[in-house]
Amino acid sequence: MRIINKKLLENTAMGICVAGALYISGSAVRDVIEYDKKYINNVSKEIKEKDPSRYLKIVDNITAGKLHNTPKNWENELQLMRDSLRIDSLCKKAYFEGAQMVRDSIKNTLKVIK
Numbered sequence: 001m002r003i004i005n006k007k008l009l010e011n012t013a014m015g016i017c018v019a020g021a022l023y024i025s026g027s028a029v030r031d032v033i034e035y036d037k038k039y040i041n042n043v044s045k046e047i048k049e050k051d052p053s054r055y056l057k058i059v060d061n062i063t064a065g066k067l068h069n070t071p072k073n074w075e076n077e078l079q080l081m082r083d084s085l086r087i088d089s090l091c092k093k094a095y096f097e098g099a100q101m102v103r104d105s106i107k108n109t110l111k112v113i114k
Helices: 002-050 052-064 071-113
Strands: none
Touching (some): 002 052, 002 071
């Protein structure tokens, strides 16, 4: 009888430990999933605000199964969008600086001709 009680006690203790470990790991997994959802939501909002056409393309690709709805993919798309916006900004700046140089050259040429 003692052996059965000892074995029952060991199995019960082991069961409680396993249940506790599963509860803790489940809680950690739930926290990670919640964090991922919040991150994806924040990143997608930024992309939607700054580049709506890119956002629609991403959503269409996710719906079609071409892209997975993961934080890493959203981060990559965010980086691509930011790079694109930087390039556009640099091009506009260079264009306006070039246009100003042309205006200055014309103004200086007119002064020399007089």
